[in-house]
Amino acid sequence: MANHSATHPAHVQHHFVDSDQQFESAKLGMWVFLVNEILFFGGLFCAYIVFRAWYPELFTQAALELNKLWGGVNTIVLIGSSLTVAMAIRSAQKNQTKGLRINLLITIALACVFMVIKYFEYEHKLHLGIAPGSFWNPTPEILHELSDPRANIFFGIYYMMTGVHGLHVLVGIGLMIWLYIRAGKGHFNSEYYTPVEITGLYWHLVDLIWIFLFPLLYLIE
Amino acid sequence: MAVAETKNLTTLQVKRFKPSDNPTNTYLTDEKGLWAWMTTVDHKKIGLMYLGAVAFFFALAGFLALALRTELWTPAKTFIEADTYNQLFTLHGAMMVFFVLVPSIPAALGNFVLPMQLGAKDVAFPRLNLASFYIYVFGAIFTFISLANNGFDTGWTFYTPYSSDANSAGVIWVTLGVFILGFSSILTGTNFITTIHKLRAPGITWGRLPLNIWALYATSIIQVLATPVLAITILLLSMENIMDIGIFDPALGGDPVLYQHFFWFYSHPAVYIMIVPGFGIISEVITTFSKKHIFGYWAIALSSLAIAFIGFLVWGHHMFTSGQSSVATTVFSFLTFLVGIPTGIKILNWVATLYKGSIDMKTPMLYVFVFLFLFTIGGFTGITLGALSVDIHLHDTYYVVAHFHYVMMGGTLMALLAGLHYWWPKMTGKMYNETLGRISAVLIFIGFNTTFLPQFVMGAQGMPRRYYNYIDQFTIFHQTSTIGSYILGVAFLIILYNLMKSLINGEKAPANPWNSRGLEWQATSPPDFHNFDHTPVIIHGPYDYHQPMEEFQLGLAVSHNGHGDHHEVTTDETEKA
Ligand code: HEM
Ligand SMILES: [Cu+2]
Secondary structure, eight states, X not given: OOOOOTTSOTTSOTTSSSHHHHHHHHHHHHHHHHHHHHHHHHHHHHHHHHHHHHOHHHHHHHHTTSOHHHHHHHHHHHHHHHHHHHHHXXXXXXXXXXXXHHHHHHHHHHHHHHHXXXXXXXXXXXXXXXXXXXXXXXXXXXXHHOOOTTHHHHHHHHHHHHHHHHHHHHHHHHHHHHXXXXXXXXXXXXXXXXXXXXXXHHHHHHHHHHHHHHHHHHSOO | OOTTOOSSOOOOOOEEOOOOSSOSOOHHHXXXXXXXXXXXXXXXXXXXXXXXXXXXXXXXXXXXXXXXXHHTTSSSOSSSOHHHHHHHHHHHHHIIIIIIIHHIIIIIXXXXXXXXXXXXXXXXXXXXXXHXXXXXXXXXXXXXXXXXXXXXXXXXXXXXXXXXSSSOHHHHHHXXXXXXXXHXXXXXXXXXXXXXXXOOOTTOOGGGSOHHHHHHHHHHHHHHHHHHHHHHHXXXXXXXXXXXXXXXXXXXXXXXXXXXHHHHHHHHHHHHHHHHHHHHHHHHHHXXXXXXXXXXXXXXXXXXXXXXHHGGGOGGGGOTTTTOOHHHHHHHHHHHHHHHHHHHHHHHHHXXXXXTOOOOOOHHHHHHHHHHHHHHHXXXXXXXXXXXXXXXXXXXXXXXXXXXXXXIIIIIIHHHHHHHHHHHHHHHSEEOOHHHHHHXXXXXXXXXXHHHHHHHHHHHTTOBTTOSXXXXXXXHHXXXXXXXXXXXXXXXXXXXXXXXXXXXXXXXXXXOTTOOOXXXXXXXXSOBTTBOSSEEOOOSOXXXXXSOGGGGSEEEXXXXXXXXXXXXOOOSHHHHO
């Protein structure tokens, strides 16, 4: 941006008065965006509630097909990554570029672990023919356990919820790789760490949504 | 902390900045060339690009409307097939709602004036702003792809199971297009909320915000809260289409009424996304051309928020005949009546503003009068429709068609035209021909009523909406309506001619042709790239016409780029005002 004067640090965009204003704006913008994410998922939760109220046995029966163990592991993995992303912000605030990069790396790694586990879960289900919508083609044993003809509705919701959530995890991974690279170039310090902070906010939300998804889908009885 | 909200105020030395009537450097001369425009992050240019896109879609959808009205000239086939007719009205509705009315005022005019009214140099996230424009274009492309794939004929509401049936390639594309469009709307809303909170110039307290800003603020809140629900609904609908996930399809155990709930949970608030920014424009124009303080500032400001809130609780009034429980219908009917209250408050306050004002019937003001007249009819008929037993009779008839055209075209579009003519000199630096402007406003008023008044009558007599044929008894109404639509067509051509001509050889606009007290008028016409070459400082509200003009042109000499802590202080004069 053109004509920066001495009182205007390089990271402050031209239309902001100062660094604080820029930081506060970015944060508020992210919070507004998160509200919007909550409503987005809210629609899915609403569909879940409606169908669960209508077909309660179906839900308990179908949930048995989900793997509680791996779902639980994934929950722990994501909670861990929320911790490391918070530590990354802390490092940035304290000017510790190295700590920032390490924490980001661990967060990225944990997010990848989550996706890999999710991949195997999907893979296993698809193998058994528990696929969404028109691809629904369960093996005879599964059909025996899941006698309800509307079982595909549960899995329709399951795939939508976890799928959309998975996409958010992927976006988060992308963002953190970008942060990692920028951190390497020394872009962040205690004066300016806005992108780290707001990505952290985003990541906490992704984590939080999973904390709701896990019991609602895996742990119903 | 937001600007000028800090305690411990110290006195600030301000100086008068009278805007020049002959600016040498403006945002239009700043960077030239197609590439500079396409990559600009300047809110003014982005606003203009939105304006162009919206005008394009308006012309296209308006053209379709003329074709539809022509087809309805005779009770049977006039010149197009029934299937084509279905596709055309769907396309007309979907384009007018999603591509024209939703983005029109906030993204086109709002983008241009919001930062200026706040004394800011830009919106909080300029790059997101540009992104939202491209997302809009991208969403539009999907709609055209859909047309190449069988099109779609579900009505703009995409009700299931009709929209989830086989042979729905066209529906998939257009719904994905609407899904993408939603992001553009969300980004604009997020951007505006942040800008209003964080980028106000010194002295602009919440009590001195222009009502246009309050309206855009309420709109942005609705956009952020409602649009994601539409997004997920549309996504589910697409999945239903692509692979039958069974959530909305009754054949698979799903529920089509659930779709309607989801859809209207967005789309009722969406009608306020369309109208509330229009309210903002009306407040601005009506004070400028009455030279008088707005009557009931807080009533108007807060009723926008009230509408935004109550608007979320009334969606069920679209489903009185869809098999909702009777308790639900009663509650929704009651809440629908409530939403009329804040709307009525606004109308009364505007009319009270006129009282004893020195009214100047310039083109924008004429459009405001058209608005007041038409929107009031639209609102009252909305209340009629909200009455349970009456709606059973009127639902899905031309009465509903007339209602929503009175509010959407008579309301939003008239406000848009008022705003367009009001801010045109500021945006382009040119004056249009006043006489032609007035003629077009009058023609629109005549054409509009000729088109839509008969629809109330035939609707009440039982003419259903979305029908290709009709019985002979309705011929006279339909033909009157068709003639009216041609008058409207001519009127829009005149507007187009008038505005385009002003660009070519219009008179040069002074900085403040209407003698408005609004902050955006204290910049040059067209404004500088940074809107103001000083930091504006505000000591009076935007409607204080009893104060001298000099006191509205104050600021700090330091350029925006170099300033330090000015947002920490504000003027002492503030307190006396
Ligand atoms: C006083 C405020 C209003 C009330 C009480 C009201 C009430 C209603 C009711 C009850 C219906 C349903 C009629 C039916 O389908 O049987 C309806 C339809 C509609 N209204 Fe309003 N309305 C109001 C303002 C608005 C505004 C401001 C807009 C848009 C700018 C709007 C746009 C629409 C549209 C588009 C429909 C038809 C939807 C469709 O079925 O395609 N309304 N209104
Ligand atoms: Cu409604």
